[in-house]
Amino acid sequence: GAGVSQSPSNKVTEKGKDVELRCDPISGHTALYWYRQSLGQGLEFLIYFQGNSAPDKSGLPSDRFSAERTGGSVSTLTIQRTQQEDSAVYLCASSPRLATADTQYFGPGTRLTVL
Amino acid sequence: GNSVTQMEGPVTLSEEAFLTINCTYTATGYPSLFWYVQYPGEGLQLLLKATKADDKGSNKGFEATYRKETTSFHLEKGSVQVSDSAVYFCALSLIQGAQKLVFGQGTRLTINP
Numbered sequence: 001g002a003g004v005s006q007s008p009s010n011k012v013t014e015k016g017k018d019v020e021l022r023c024d025p026i027s028g029h030t031a032l033y034w035y036r037q038s039l040g041q042g043l044e045f046l047i048y049f050q051g052n053s054a055p056d057k058s059g060l061p062s063d064r065f066s067a068e069r070t071g072g073s074v075s076t077l078t079i080q081r082t083q084q085e086d087s088a089v090y091l092c093a094s095s096p097r098l099a100t101a102d103t104q105y106f107g108p109g110t111r112l113t114v115l
Numbered sequence: 116g117n118s119v120t121q122m123e124g125p126v127t128l129s130e131e132a133f134l135t136i137n138c139t140y141t142a143t144g145y146p147s148l149f150w151y152v153q154y155p156g157e158g159l160q161l162l163l164k165a166t167k168a169d170d171k172g173s174n175k176g177f178e179a180t181y182r183k184e185t186t187s188f189h190l191e192k193g194s195v196q197v198s199d200s201a202v203y204f205c206a207l208s209l210i211q212g213a214q215k216l217v218f219g220q221g222t223r224l225t226i227n228p
Contacts, residue, residue, distance in 0.1 A: 033215065033216075035216070042218060042219075042220045042221065043204065043216075043218040043221070044218075045215040045216065045217070048215060059215070091158070091159065093159075093216075100146065100147045100166070100208040100209055101147045101164075101166040101208075103149075103161050103164065104161075104208075104216060105161075106151075106158050106159040106160065107158060108157075108158040109158060
């Protein structure tokens, strides 16, 4: 079946512009996660959704970052007023349930470059 | 807090060599443990996992055993192949406030023919 998909695959933007990153999870997966992979910070957790709800937003790096999920499916990560330190690969993952033993399935990522 | 420490890379081996990548963790609960792999140009994918103490995860000739007494989850393979060249990430999963994977820093493995 179809895996997790993300769009765009690459995004180059100018400092100060807003960007939207999209994630389509595996159909039927209730849990959805966003991570960021950068050279300096490795793989870091940003936010997770159980259904359409994000119980804990403390992993988001600043108030310029926000995320939403609609219909228990598609999620959008928005970065406002982008900065050069936002350059990274943004990864989305989904899992069948919100359970520690469940495997998280990752998408291919969106590579964001802020000039 | 919760953290994962992996053996630093890069690691370079010859084909058919024995591989060990060390991974230790710190957790305030009872985590599930995972090894994820990222092949060149590809996304992260699960290699194996173990969800409780003394469990052994295995896949593609790789194995790792959940050792609670030493808080370790070392990855091993008896005979590596060139196609195993990738970056390997050890990770733990806990529900404590936020459900998330906590990753180690990754170990880049290169296998030479």
